[in-house]
Amino acid sequence: MHSLAWREVSVVAGAALVLLIPSLANLIIRRQAALITALIEIRADTVAGIWTNGLAGFARSLAQDPSVKSSSLAEIRHSILSPDLTHLSNSERIGLLSDTTRLATPKLRYFALSLALPFLLHLNPYTPLLAGGAFDHMLVSAVVVVAHVATIAMIVSAAPSLCEPLSWRTTAKLGVFLCLASVLSQINLYQIGYLLTHLATAIASPSGFGPDPLTAEGVVGDIAIAFSGLQENLVDASGGFLFLLAVACSAASLRAQSVLARQQTSELGSRSSMGTWAAPSIAAGVVAFASTHDEWRSPEAWPFSLGADWFAVTRSVPWVRLCAPELASMAVLVLQIVVLRIFVNRRGHAQ
Structure with a gap:
């Protein structure tokens, strides 16, 4: 009984x-x-x-x-x-x-849950088995890419309407959120999920998934091993203290894009600046997609293979992957402004 x-x-x-x-x-x-x-x-x-x-x-x-x-x-x-x-x-x-600045930038506190829920899906015992965890990873990656794209689109399109460029405090908050989002795409909770399933099984079968009966000491050891692996995964994904450098680069590039978008509109006019948010946003999305690559869970087919090449290049500098989407969007915005300026000047000379 x-x-x-x-x-x-x-x-x-x-x-x-x-x-x-x-x-x-x-x-x-x-x-x-x-x-x-x-x-x-x-x-x-x-x-x-x-x-x-x-x-x-x-x-x-x-x-x-x-x-x-x-x-x-x-x-x-x-x-x-x-x-x-x-x-x-x-x-x-x-x-x-x-606060027009809050209107013009992503509402982070409300979006955070949309990122956390797909991440917690890793704790169940079945979806990690689907294509080696590809389903779980792609779901989190999709949310991360949307976060980067939406941030750049909102900043570039709304900056000309603001009284001044985004403050360093605002861009720092955005930088922390975006870098943390990119880190989450590199972390899996499979060890924790396996531990929970193991302990649930051990309620009926004393040994759980293992050969020997579980003891209090063994449970504590299993918990320590699971969280030790999670900590190692977190350090590898964030770059350790270099995570702060990634946040600084991301914040600086977001601030720069706010300034550049305002200058572009004042120099070239609002008509010449219409739709200029598209190319930087796409650049941020493409690089964010590549930066969320996971060498164990991402599919090998194209276009996921592009992320594998980028991961190999940045393996020793993971912090670069975290801020790369914002740096890429800033580079595209600068190039776009230069091209538009040349076009407007040539059209002015022709007239």
Whole structure:
């Protein structure tokens, strides 16, 4: 009877790990849909502010309206974590509308969960077996690439509309987020997932997946080994303390692109600058895609093989991979400005 009870507990624990797949998939889809809905509502608020007495005046009116109450911690937590989000809390709406810089850059606190959920999918015991973990890795890589592309597109397209270039504080936050996102694409939680499955199995079978019965000392040792491997993976992916250098390079390139985009518009005019966000964004996306390559989990077929070549070049300098998307987009933006300037000057001489 006792053995049967433990077997049932083991089955429940194993089933919980398996159910991570549909549960996390459901949360990922619902959270993305909720985030898009909330951003559409913010866009509606922005348009309303522009068409009335300006964003600052509109935000001030909202803040002074007695029917608009201050947001509680529960409401703010709902905005950041809930898959059922439809509107940001009142305080967050007012804060965004009061700061054009926050409107013009990615909303990191709301996007973070969209990155974390695919990363946690590694803990289940089955998807790591699909094509050697390629499915898990591609899902995280797709989110990372979108983060880089969206950041560059927003900065380059919105910079001319801002009163001044992005502050170093803002670009530093963006740099930390983007570099951390790139690091996550190089980390897998398979050792932790295997450990959880091993312990769930050991509830019914004393030895778990091993030949000898588990002891308290053995469990502690297995946990230490799993987290030691995770720590080593983290250091290899981030470059250790050189991660700070990657953040600095990323922040500097984002700041430079904000300055260059403003100068481009002032010198060449808004019509000549239309659509100039596209090429830098594409460059950032391509390099981010190559930089998320994992030598154990990425497919070998093209275009994934391009990432393998880039990984081989940067194997000893992983921090370069972390900031490379922003450096590439800055290089493309500079080249684009030079080409446009030559074109505009030649057209002016011809007239």
